[in-house]
Amino acid sequence: MGKKNLELYIHIPFCVKKCGYCDFLSFTCDERTQQDYVKALIREINYYGPMMKDYEVSTVFVGGGTPSWLLEESMQDIFTALFGNFDIRSDAEITMECNPGTLTARKLLVYRNCKINRLSIGLQSANDDELKILGRIHTYDQFLKTYEMARVAGFSNINVDLMSGLPYQTTEKFVHSLKKVISLKPEHISVYSLMIEKGTPFYDEYKFDAVKQEAGMPTEVLPTEDENYRIYKETQYRLKQAGYEQYEISNYAHKGKACRHNIGYWTRESYLGMGLGASSLIENVRFENRKDLYEYMDASWDGTNLRSSADPVSRKAQMEEYMFLGLRMSQGISRADFEKCFGVAIEAIYRDVLEELKEEELLYMQEGRIALTDKGMDLSNYAMSKFLF
Amino acid sequence: MAIDQSKIRNFCIIAHIDHGKSTLADRIIEKTGTLTSREMQAQVLDNMELERERGITIKSQAVRIIYKAKDGEEYIFNLIDTPGHVDFNYEVSRSLAACDGAILVVDAAQGVEAQTLANVYLALDHDLDVFPVINKIDLPSARPDEVAQEIEDVIGIEAMDAPRISAKTGLNIEEVLEQIVTKIPAPTGDPKAPLKALIFDAVYDSYKGVIVFCRFKEGTVRVGTKIKMMATGAEALVTEVGYFGAGQFIPCDEMSAGMVGYIAASIKNVRDTRIGDTVTEVDNPCAEALPGYKKVNPMVYCGVYPADSAKYPDLRDALEKLQINDASLHYEPETSMALGFGFRCGFLGLLHLEIIQERLEREFDLDLVTTAPGVVYKVHKTNGEVIELTNPSNLPDPSEIEYMEEPFVAAEIMVTSEYVGAIMKLCQERRGIYVSMEYIEETRAVIKYDLPLNEIIYDFFDALKSRSRGYASFDYELKGYVRSELVKLDILINRETVDALSFIVFKDSAYERGRRLCERLKEEIPRHLFEIPIQASVGGKVIARETVKAMRKDVLAKCYGGDISRKRKLLEKQKEGKKRMRQIGNVEIPQEAFMSVLKLDEE
Numbered sequence: 001m002g003k004k005n006l007e008l009y010i011h012i013p014f015c016v017k018k019c020g021y022c023d024f025l026s027f028t029c030d031e032r033t034q035q036d037y038v039k040a041l042i043r044e045i046n047y048y049g050p051m052m053k054d055y056e057v058s059t060v061f062v063g064g065g066t067p068s069w070l071l072e073e074s075m076q077d078i079f080t081a082l083f084g085n086f087d088i089r090s091d092a093e094i095t096m097e098c099n100p101g102t103l104t105a106r107k108l109l110v111y112r113n114c115k116i117n118r119l120s121i122g123l124q125s126a127n128d129d130e131l132k133i134l135g136r137i138h139t140y141d142q143f144l145k146t147y148e149m150a151r152v153a154g155f156s157n158i159n160v161d162l163m164s165g166l167p168y169q170t171t172e173k174f175v176h177s178l179k180k181v182i183s184l185k186p187e188h189i190s191v192y193s194l195m196i197e198k199g200t201p202f203y204d205e206y207k208f209d210a211v212k213q214e215a216g217m218p219t220e221v222l223p224t225e226d227e228n229y230r231i232y233k234e235t236q237y238r239l240k241q242a243g244y245e246q247y248e249i250s251n252y253a254h255k256g257k258a259c260r261h262n263i264g265y266w267t268r269e270s271y272l273g274m275g276l277g278a279s280s281l282i283e284n285v286r287f288e289n290r291k292d293l294y295e296y297m298d299a300s301w302d303g304t305n306l307r308s309s310a311d312p313v314s315r316k317a318q319m320e321e322y323m324f325l326g327l328r329m330s331q332g333i334s335r336a337d338f339e340k341c342f343g344v345a346i347e348a349i350y351r352d353v354l355e356e357l358k359e360e361e362l363l364y365m366q367e368g369r370i371a372l373t374d375k376g377m378d379l380s381n382y383a384m385s386k387f388l389f
Numbered sequence: 390m391a392i393d394q395s396k397i398r399n400f401c402i403i404a405h406i407d408h409g410k411s412t413l414a415d416r417i418i419e420k421t422g423t424l425t426s427r428e429m430q431a432q433v434l435d436n437m438e439l440e441r442e443r444g445i446t447i448k449s450q451a452v453r454i455i456y457k458a459k460d461g462e463e464y465i466f467n468l469i470d471t472p473g474h475v476d477f478n479y480e481v482s483r484s485l486a487a488c489d490g491a492i493l494v495v496d497a498a499q500g501v502e503a504q505t506l507a508n509v510y511l512a513l514d515h516d517l518d519v520f521p522v523i524n525k526i527d528l529p530s531a532r533p534d535e536v537a538q539e540i541e542d543v544i545g546i547e548a549m550d551a552p553r554i555s556a557k558t559g560l561n562i563e564e565v566l567e568q569i570v571t572k573i574p575a576p577t578g579d580p581k582a583p584l585k586a587l588i589f590d591a592v593y594d595s596y597k598g599v600i601v602f603c604r605f606k607e608g609t610v611r612v613g614t615k616i617k618m619m620a621t622g623a624e625a626l627v628t629e630v631g632y633f634g635a636g637q638f639i640p641c642d643e644m645s646a647g648m649v650g651y652i653a654a655s656i657k658n659v660r661d662t663r664i665g666d667t668v669t670e671v672d673n674p675c676a677e678a679l680p681g682y683k684k685v686n687p688m689v690y691c692g693v694y695p696a697d698s699a700k701y702p703d704l705r706d707a708l709e710k711l712q713i714n715d716a717s718l719h720y721e722p723e724t725s726m727a728l729g730f731g732f733r734c735g736f737l738g739l740l741h742l743e744i745i746q747e748r749l750e751r752e753f754d755l756d757l758v759t760t761a762p763g764v765v766y767k768v769h770k771t772n773g774e775v776i777e778l779t780n781p782s783n784l785p786d787p788s789e790i791e792y793m794e795e796p797f798v799a800a801e802i803m804v805t806s807e808y809v810g811a812i813m814k815l816c817q818e819r820r821g822i823y824v825s826m827e828y829i830e831e832t833r834a835v836i837k838y839d840l841p842l843n844e845i846i847y848d849f850f851d852a853l854k855s856r857s858r859g860y861a862s863f864d865y866e867l868k869g870y871v872r873s874e875l876v877k878l879d880i881l882i883n884r885e886t887v888d889a890l891s892f893i894v895f896k897d898s899a900y901e902r903g904r905r906l907c908e909r910l911k912e913e914i915p916r917h918l919f920e921i922p923i924q925a926s927v928g929g930k931v932i933a934r935e936t937v938k939a940m941r942k943d944v945l946a947k948c949y950g951g952d953i954s955r956k957r958k959l960l961e962k963q964k965e966g967k968k969r970m971r972q973i974g975n976v977e978i979p980q981e982a983f984m985s986v987l988k989l990d991e992e
Contacts, residue, residue, distance in 0.1 A: 093648055139533060182483045189473055193944065215912075216916055216938055216940070216941075226941065228942055229942045232944075250590060265953075271602075277954075279952040279954075286954075287951075288952075320957075321953065321957075324956070324957075324960060325953065344899045360918055362918075377944070378941060378942050378943070378944065379918065379940060379941075379942070379944075380737060380943065380944050381943045381944060381959065381960065382918075382940070382943050382963070384960055385960040385961075385963040385964045386964075388957075388960055388961060388964045
């Protein structure tokens, strides 16, 4: 009797220092609060575990913040609770995000014992001047040490995060970072464009430039749209040359090393998010946990009040999500799968949009699959917005 | 209960814009205790959201106040607040007809301004008794005695005993209240005569129908009276009469000669009431109607279209409802290739246009696209026919045109001497013809120019204010038509003419205007997947060109750990943006682009 599939996300909202561009739910705090939080998180795990007996866990992702900043004992406790409450498959992909400068050999050993088998390291740039602009706490050398330490500890599936479109960045400068990372041969590389988000120090500093950039006008500090376009194309080219497959807009991996957890998000698998502000999607209902640390910790005592919202996803919204999430991936979506999910052929819903995007050469159809072309990937927001009703 | 006519004072406050008219009204209302201080909010009578935001009065407002004077008697004041801007002169004159006197507010620092004069003349035309009040004496730059002298010299009314007040601080307001009693005459009229009431305003209420605001000249009206509108012939049974509290209607038993109040009579059809019409009684009609108001002709026209074409009927209803209390608004249906069904609307000026547009958007929740405003041109055709052109699209073929004429205005600009040069330069740039200049006192001059109306409708007022640091004031009246070299400027987007962007322009200005408009449109039109040429052409010849580059990258790369709501919001915003666009050929043009023609003269 097959169990249903589930992914787990665990949020650790703490950072040594908040970076200038970051608008994730994260902040710095003292060790005592961290320990209280971990206790609350474990109460949440103990609360939901028994409710999810029909599910089998295929991936676990510990994100943040900087999960690697937690004491190793805390991480050990979290995983003990996870394995005690959930049916985690023996071949599960278990990822933890970490930042250079927070890892030790001892921590890595504990992680191995926790059955963590994938590390995602936030490097962002191999140029120290750029790391400084971003407000990172580490240098490139510190990253190298962390990376080597992880290899020595036996981690054979490592992702390195890079950011493009940084202030003062040129294509050459970015390629310099990219080459250094490629030479380390991580199994997976993510390259995200810098987004200037409201409420961050970067927004105050660069908002006018960001508007100019978006409008395709000459900029002062941020790369122009054309420069960003070159960087993006260069990224695709260099990584392909080095044997990485682009399996999503911003993600590249060696064969078989694509991040299964993220693919789950894009294919609308059920996932349970635990921790402050974490999102979940279970049987087409989206939930969100409380975002106030103290409210969350209070609510963890009896569990019933942890979430601040529960929104059933309407059939229409499910279709929209199916399309705009699915099309992020190079393989796109499967016609047969769409029909299986919604009981109706995709043409019956989206014939006009598909025709239009095909006409504009943003989308192609092949062997029962529908996916974005290279040009479609470049203009993915434009293409995806067409699938909203 | 009959009210003694000799204890009623019907008056308004007139002033140049910003001289403190609405603030004085507030103080009068406050001092007489009509509102408790808790109910009091700044500028009580400017209750339209738009008025508060802009700090101007757009609509006339009336309020009844009880004042216990020093002679121990109680008086009823009907105060009618009026707009100050030149575009709303018409509104002012309607309110004046409901009054017997006016308070003239003059700023103690700025003195007599263009609109001070214009409004006084309007008041005198209506046989009102005017007494001046010198306001803002708390300002360091106040010069009340000089200003009093100026009022006597320039306007020719007695000003030496004018109250010196600060409406802001409330200083000497009592003196104003006393002078209202002594200087403004009580109304006359026989409450027993046949009913004769002037409609000076009206509003639409979804429960009560049209509510007409009246000055009762003769006779008496009460609930159950059968009334008749003399011009439209409509008859109705009165369901409610009353007077104006601050911001509310207060029903009472009857309204009679000398009073100011309202009538509700379940009038559902807005066309049955016309401002300026006379209300009388069906069974006992008065012999003849009151003279009413002079019909005003719109000076500026533009196309008004619903952003969502399905909202066309809503726009029509909204215009109809606005027109009942703004008779100066004209409209007739038209169609545009680019914008679909809409209306060509006539306005008294650009501010009037802007206000109507904002009222339509706010009060009726409509999203609008407006085209470039234009004036009424006279086109003399070779076959001898003369057409009045309000829409550039209707311009006949050049081969059929013998010549064209455009309206000119006589403009009077009052300015302090240091800005005379800058202002003359501005008038010169706008094809002005110098008439005269006169110093009314050492530091202030009146400059007279004849100017083409189409040069001042866009932004002349703003340019004037900015070049004189706000010191210049401006008034104009239509002078007549002058033969002129005019051409139609067309805009082509992706090689298709967009009719809604065409406008008539002086031949020698065509190149410059065309060039700037292309530049402007380039900024307004979002990038598409292909390159879009924007061209300006006159008579089929391209005179300017810009290009909107093709879009290359539009990606949200970030992943928010399973929180897809932000991704969705971003895509929805993108989609929503599209809704506010007009599809022309295969190019989507945002509504703002149609307004960009307006902003061409910004420096």
